[in-house]
Amino acid sequence: MVRFAATRLVAALPVLLLVSLVSFSVMHLIPGDPASVIAGPAATNQEIDAIRQQLGLDRPFLEQMLAWYGHVLQGDFGRSILLNTTVWQAIVDRVPVTFSLSVLALIMTIVVGVPAGVIAALRANTAVDAAVTGMALLGVSVPSFWLALMLIVLFSVILEWLPTGGYVPFAESPVDWFRSLLMPSLSLALLQIGLLARITRATMLEVLRQDYVRTARAKGLPRVMVIGKHALKNVMVPVITVIGISFGLLLSGSIVIETVYSLPGIGRLLATSIFGRDYPVIQGTLLLTATMLVLLNLVVDLLYAAIDPRVRYGR
Amino acid sequence: MTRLIEIEDLAVSFRTDRGEVEALSGVSLHLDEGEVLGVVGESGCGKSLTALAIMGLVPSPPGRITRGRIAFAGRDLLGLDEAAMTRIRGEQIAMIFQEPMSALNPVFTVGEQVAEVLRVHEGLGRTAARERAAQLLARVGIPDPARRLGQYPHELSGGLRQRVMIAAALACRPKLLIADEPTTALDVTIQAQILALLADLQREFGMATMLITHDLGVVAQVVTRVVVMYAGKVVEEGPVEAVFERPSHPYTAALMRSIPALAEGVSRLPAIPGTVPAPGAWPRGCRFAPRCTHAVPECGAGVPPLYPVAPGHHAACIRHAA
Structure with missing residues (x-):
């Protein structure tokens, strides 16, 4: 298991390298001269030169790259152009919001999604199954902004149970923190x-059709054990992968939801920095989100191996 | 000898796109305590389905037992609810399957898969169940059982996996063991070992065994009485010597002729022409008639009952009608 984890970690390194390279290249891949784009149409040549110098864009490519890596490895992602702060600080301020939101959403997803799917399968082709499948289709189809x-109309305007938006840090008041994140x-x-x-x-x-489920029944195990132990552990193998992808998507931040509920999260930071041509923040956010996703994938791989022994030995 | 299992006129149907199709139509057979019964026939003739019906494991839906009776030690199994049947399965009646590859759960250790039977049926604690599991693995001839307990099915060979299945099935010393093609998926040398082990355990535990196979060679080695099935019906039954010496249903006789005999000169092995008709496509009258070399027009008149050939030996062929 330790060896498996180590090989997986080593395999993640090239991905991280590629991701960082893409983040760095953002500045050079945009069409035209980034300095003049950042400075805006009304800027003088002097102002553009100043920005170019400040960003180090006047230096040779390789030198820029080495300098950038040097800084990043020291945790220095540069300064934001729009916000009066460092890129690191801008991200660190917003991560708790997106993280809280993602974790809550993930818990809801697992607590509702897995049992609903299991019940639908056990009652396949009945009214219960049709209801679950129908609700699931509805959940997938309804646009999240709508x-x-x-939800705001119902719980904030009509019932007045929950705030319409805004974020309350957990440390300030766990109850209000929860209330502020429930609808989003x-x-x-x-x-x-x-x-x-x-x-x-x-x-x-699919699993219920497998021979080992029949064996479990033939051994006289009670239904709870056949389903809850023998079938469920096998079901979890692909399901854990899906949960991992879901969590990754959630962690990258949702521009729509963070905007509707005025939550200062990663999604909105990315949106404002894209609209404001705040390249250092775009670079930093890109790099950190991608790193997070790579690490998350690593965790999913390890969980996968913990459930399915065949993965550990490479079959 | 006391009757352990008595099946009377058992019929099972499956709901399909073409409507309700009968897969077993009126199977009757019996098994005494400690007896070894061979159930033979080509694929699709209803051997496994009969076994699953005894276990109460006919996939339902789409399967459904439409009529008949299964009595086990005097109890009517078909009348039992799922909870009562769960207590019988694995404790009184155990079953092993054809595919040791897929019949074991890939994500649990083999030790766990043997020990859980003991925990559920005999209420043993984890440690005690594990110890008993180790003894069982040793008894079924698995070397180094203490280490094997912690291994997963994919780390074991097919033969060892089937031994694990046997250990799990015999954990509670059942009165009846149903072995559904237990050696078909194994190498020939391993087949012989597993058969020897089953025969050995059968003598030691004194349990009745229902051995389902399409291999008459296997039957000749270990079985005392044999039931031949064809297209969802029993066509012949009797003591194994009698059936081998005087196969009285043309289907049984044809099966015998298709066993290769190593000692004799090489000649073309006679095969039974045609295939077993699928459920729902059974001919009227005798279901073997279209493939039978002795067929006469009367064969299509009605499904022949089992006529006595000799004491304890019956065949469902009108040639034996008195």
Whole structure:
């Protein structure tokens, strides 16, 4: 297991290198001269030169790259052009928001999606199955911004139970933190619940047909054990992968949901920096999100191996 | 000898796109305590389905037992609810399957898969169940059982996996062991070993065994009485010597002729022309008639019952009608 983890970690290194290279190249891949794009149409040549110098764009490519890597490895992602802060600080300020949102949404997804899929599979081709499958389809089809708005109308405007938006840090008040994230995470989770329920249902149906499920029944194990132990652990193998992808998508931040609920998260930071041509922030966000995703994939791989012994030995 | 299992007029149907199709139509057979019964026939003749019906494991839906009776030690199995049947399965009646590759759960250790039977049926604790599992693995001839307990099925060879299946099946010393083609998926040398092991354990535990196979050679080695099935019906049954010496249904006789005999000169092996008709496409009257060299017009008149050939030896062929 330790060896498996180590090989996986080494395999992730080239990906990280590629990701960092892409992040660095952002500045050079945009059409035209980044300095004049950043400075805006009304800028004088002097101002553009100043920006070019400040960003180091006047130096040779290789030198720029080495300098950039040197800084990044020291945790220095440069300064934001729009925000009066470093890129690192801008990201660190917003990560807790997106992370809280993602974790809550993920918990909702797992707690609702997996049982719903299992129940639908056990009651395949009945009214219960049709109801679950129908709800799952609805969850996948409903646009999240519409759902977000409808939730606000219902819970904030009509019932006045929850705030319409804004973020309260956990340290300040756990209850208000939860209240501020309940609707946004639900809006995000619904799509994921739909996907996960459908995949869990399909996988469970497949597993229930397997010989080892029949063996478990032939051994006289109670139904709870046949389903909850023998079938479910096999179902979890593909499901864990899907959960990992879901979490990755959630962690990259949702521009729509963070905007609707005025949450200062990664998604909105990325959106404002793209609109404002804040290249250092785009670079930093890109690099950090991608790194997070690579690490998350690593965790999924390890979980996968923990569940399925065949993975550990490369079959 | 006391009757352990008595099946009367068992019929099983499956719902398909073409409507309800009968896969077993009126199977009757019995098995005494400690007896070894061979059930033979080509693929698709209903051997495995009969076994699954005894276990209460006919896939349902689409399968459904439409009529008949299965009595096990005097109890009507078909009348039992799922909870009562769950207590019987694995404890009184155990079953091993053809594919040791897929019949073991890939994500649990083999030790766990043997030990859980003991925990569920005999209420053993984890440690005690594990110890008993190790003893069982040793008993079924698995070397180094303590180490094997912690291994996963994919780390074991096919023969060892089938031994693990046997250990799990025999954990609670069942009264009846159903072995559904237990050696078909194995190498020939391993086949012989597994058969020897089954025969050995059968003598030691004194359990009745229902050995399902399409291999008459296997039957000759270990079985005392034989039931021949064709297209969802029993066509012949009797003591193994009687059936081998005097196969009384043309299907049995044809099966015998298709066993290669090593000692004799090489000649073309006679095969039975045609294939087993699929459920739902069975001919009227005797179902073997279209493939039978003795067929006469009367064969299509009605499904022949089992006529006595000799004491304890019956065949469903009108040639034996008195």
